[in-house]
Amino acid sequence: MSGTVTGGRPAPGSGGQQAVGGKPAAIIEARGIVKSFGATPALRGASLTVRRGEILAVMGPSGSGKSTLLHCLAGILIPDEGEVWFDGRRLDTQSEDRRSDLRRDRFGFVFQFGQLVPELTAEENVAMPLLLSGVRRGPALAEARPWFGRLGLEGLEQRRSGELSGGQAQRVALARGLVARPEVLFADEPTGSLDSMSGELVMRLLTAAVREQGTTVILVTHEARVAAYAGREVVVRDGTVGSLTGAMP
């Protein structure tokens, strides 16, 4: 294990999968994260524990720091202070290359605007994480195809992103986020650009798929209707994390 434990505190998840007090072990933990952009503080000591297999909604008004928190948890941003742990290892002290490998091999992502590659077909977009991991084209596309049936996208495999509706493009993005069976799916306002019917469909499909795969989901949203699909929610306010029920975030 390359993670460094500071101050003699145990690493979250370092004891393997055992549950403490009947709760599943932590898969991701943030401890006192501080992050500023220039002189503007975004996070001011944010702490959070995400349990393996849960769907956690991170709520909060715009500008509260919830997307910054998501990016720190995913190793995209490095906090100025504090620690991020993933599966028993310190994440924020690892090199950019190692964090990049981790994001490719163990994390999945869905953003507000699907961010599909416009030159590729829907099928190639879904297969992208597998292709980037070194899976050859044939097997990668074979792995991608069943997702079109699962997410109600049959017949759209050869379309390019410009030929898809917003809801369809977002479902393709969801398939891309899940195709490599990531341990953690990071979803940042995944329904933010959709009408209520399409948003609901995306959330239903997302929750069904991650439950089947046992994927942990960190879902950033400002919409209560979307957060209601999660098993638990925390609120980011002024750069710190609070729970609504008084329990530990």
Added chain:
Amino acid sequence: MLSAMSVPLTLLGLLEREPSHGYELKRDYDMFFGRGKPLSFGQVYATLSRLARDGKAIAGPTEHGEGPERRRYIITDQGAAEVETWLTEPAEPEPHLQSVLFAKVVLALMLDRPAARYLDAQRAAHLRRMRELTEQVQDGGVLDTLLADYGLYHLEADLRWIDHTAARLDLIAQAVRR
């Protein structure tokens, strides 16, 4: 404007600010909570009598002066405890309960209580109910979904009001404190 259940607790809350006569309570209730539907004097005095009977307020001695006889009411420890509980506990999340939420926030600020904490508790209760309804939507038939959606949209509207209010508590506090 408030449900019949909330009127005694709201009057009790106003009494916690300071011992008051019935007409003062009516005046303050109408100003803050009546919103075009003032309480009748009969309702105020009947409520005060019940509060006194139940040990939540004490009626002071009759004061003689100009005009009609009047008595000042004082809140008891039991009454104050009841106000405390009411202001802390989230209301049952149902559509159209804005008036209760409104009364709790205004009274909490008036009495220097942590209104933000109450709003958090209410937000958690709303989200819990929304989660239950969302499960119904996922598992149920078309009509179950239609009904659950009705609840979900109304609860969502309440939540938006809760967030909006939470962001403006300082401003509201200035308006209701003396």
